[in-house]
Amino acid sequence: MTWFAPPPDADAIACGARGQNRAAVASLLACLHRRQAIHAGPQGVAAAGPQPWVFCQSSGSSGRAKTIRRSQASWIASFQVNRALLGITSRDRYAVLGELGHSLALYAAVEALHLGCGLMVLAGDSPRAQLAALARATVLYATPTQLRRLLLAARGDTLAGMAQVICGGGKLDAACRQGLTGLFPNAALREFYGASETSFITIADDRTPPGSVGRAYPGVEMQLAPDGGIWVRSPYLFDGYTEPGPQIARRADGFVSVGDLGRLDGQGYLSLRGRASRVVTIADRNLCLDEVEAVLAAAGAGVCAALALPDAQRGHALLAVVEGPENPALARALRRACRDELGDHAVPRWIRHLPALPLLASGKPDLVALAAHFAPMAQGA
Numbered sequence: 001m002t003w004f005a006p007p008p009d010a011d012a013i014a015c016g017a018r019g020q021n022r023a024a025v026a027s028l029l030a031c032l033h034r035r036q037a038i039h040a041g042p043q044g045v046a047a048a049g050p051q052p053w054v055f056c057q058s059s060g061s062s063g064r065a066k067t068i069r070r071s072q073a074s075w076i077a078s079f080q081v082n083r084a085l086l087g088i089t090s091r092d093r094y095a096v097l098g099e100l101g102h103s104l105a106l107y108a109a110v111e112a113l114h115l116g117c118g119l120m121v122l123a124g125d126s127p128r129a130q131l132a133a134l135a136r137a138t139v140l141y142a143t144p145t146q147l148r149r150l151l152l153a154a155r156g157d158t159l160a161g162m163a164q165v166i167c168g169g170g171k172l173d174a175a176c177r178q179g180l181t182g183l184f185p186n187a188a189l190r191e192f193y194g195a196s197e198t199s200f201i202t203i204a205d206d207r208t209p210p211g212s213v214g215r216a217y218p219g220v221e222m223q224l225a226p227d228g229g230i231w232v233r234s235p236y237l238f239d240g241y242t243e244p245g246p247q248i249a250r251r252a253d254g255f256v257s258v259g260d261l262g263r264l265d266g267q268g269y270l271s272l273r274g275r276a277s278r279v280v281t282i283a284d285r286n287l288c289l290d291e292v293e294a295v296l297a298a299a300g301a302g303v304c305a306a307l308a309l310p311d312a313q314r315g316h317a318l319l320a321v322v323e324g325p326e327n328p329a330l331a332r333a334l335r336r337a338c339r340d341e342l343g344d345h346a347v348p349r350w351i352r353h354l355p356a357l358p359l360l361a362s363g364k365p366d367l368v369a370l371a372a373h374f375a376p377m378a379q380g381a
Contacts, residue, residue, distance in 0.1 A: 002073035003052045007032045007113040012093075014120040017129045021121040024100045025109075032113060040106045041067070042361060044099075054110075055242065056103040057361075058196045068103070068196050070238040077235045078200055079111050081218050085203075086164050086188075088139070093118035095137035097130055097146040102361040103196040104168055108141035127153030134159050140187075143169035143363035144176065148302050151179040162187040168194060169364055171213065171272070173297040192217065193272065195258045197248055199236035202270050212269040221255075228261040228273060261288070280308040281315040282345045292338060292346055296320055299337035300330055303357055305365040306348070309378040319377065320348040321370055323357045350377065 007013075007029050015021040027045040031038045039048035039055040048055055052072040057065040082088060094112035098105035100121060112119040120137055122130045127149045134140065134150075142150075144167060162184040172180075172191055180189055191204045193213035201222065204214030216222045220234040233255045241247055249257040261273040274290025281287070292306040303323035308316035320334060331351045338346045352374070358366040 001052045002071070002076060003035050004032055004072050004076065004110055005114045005116075008090075008116050008118075012118040014118075014122075014133065016122055017125050017133070020124045021100070025119075025121055028100060028106075028109065029113075032110075038106075038110075040101045040103070042101055044101055045106070053239075054106075056106055056196060057101070058103075067242040068238045069240055069242055070199075074199065074236050074238065075107060075110060076114065077219070078217075079114050081200075082111065083115055085218070086139070086166075086190075088115055088117065090116040092138045092163070093120065093136060094139045094141065095120040095122055095130075095134055097122050097140075097142050097150075098363050099123045099361045102363070104141060104143065104362060107199075108139075108166075112139070131157055131159070135161060138162060139164045139166070140184075141166050141168070143167065144172050144297075145170070145303050145359065145365070146363045147172070147180060148176055151176065151183065152302070154179075154183055157183060159184050160186050165189045167191045169362055171294055171297075173294070174210070175298070175300065193270065195260075197238045197258055198232055198234070198256065199238075200234075201230070201232050209265075209269055212265075212271045214270065215268045216270075222264075222270070223255060224262060224264055225257075228263065229257055229276070230260045230262045230270070231255040231257045282308070282311075282318065283314045285343070285345045287318075287342065287346055291342060292318065292320070292348075295337050295341045295346075296322070296334055299334050301334055303365070305357060305367060305370055307367070307371055307374060309374070311378075314345075317349045317378075318346065319374060320351045321357065321365075321374070322351060322353050323355070324353055326353050 013025055015025050024044045031047050037048035037051050037053040039046045041057050054070050054072055056068050058068060094108055094117055096105040096108045100106050100109055109119055120133055122133055165184055165187045192200050193202045194200045200217035201220055202214040203217045208214045220232055223231045237256060259276045261276055263271045274288035278289040279286050289306040296304045301322045305321045307319045309319055311317040335347050358369040360366050
């Protein structure tokens, strides 16, 4: 059986400005020391038996989260790849901005500890406090939403000691990437595409064409179906869901699909079209809400979400939800960008602002909560 390595000295771990993550960190360390399975979820981290499993949750951004079971070996395989790819040594200090109950933060924390590095768990700190702490970190794992909030809080900060920024859970827009190069002037900014079920699928760097999520991560085989469905096979795949009911699409040859759609160019670079479950019909034309969100973010919306509300005449009506105060000039720019990039059917009928979008533990907008909040609007659609 393959287990995660025992963690380094606990003195090399920071638990937030108020120590608010101490309990979750202590539970994780206990699992590693005692060689127990790790269960991570909304309630935190707990031991889950004597087998080398990791139990964590899917993002649940557009539906009910599922509990994922994977072998510890499936993560260890990518730890070794990242050690070589990123040049990680025991002198590095990782930072995560999210709760350890979410798979991205848990993965980064366990990678840091397995490789003998320091660790900072900064969930629950304000963006300003996180920026202050990041002055002592060299490796940062974060989602696009978390990084955008750092940029909004930055006041000309420059964190020259950061060497690696690894972004997962969504695509960075050009403005955000530019802001991050100013905030972390010496860091390599790497975006990866993957899922809780698959772990890494592709990884991008500064040579990746705009709009692409990169080439296949080392060890990953990738195929596209005629409809654009993305299928992958790798040593990093999960074992299955613990709950009964629908399972992931899995072929006899070992390839799996989480339902994402994409395009491959001649050099092997993948561009995402979105998730099949987020394709809706507006005026007899298909529209992927993920593509709408990408256009909104690139046009200056920052933290945002696109929702489709039922409409008797057109099938659906489009709603854009943007974090921040009302801004008529921004609203005009967003509508213009959607029309120019995607067509008239992709122009939001409504643009609504919230002081802060509800987020999942993953750092992604909670689409289920947003849909419930704005459901009354559908009655007048």
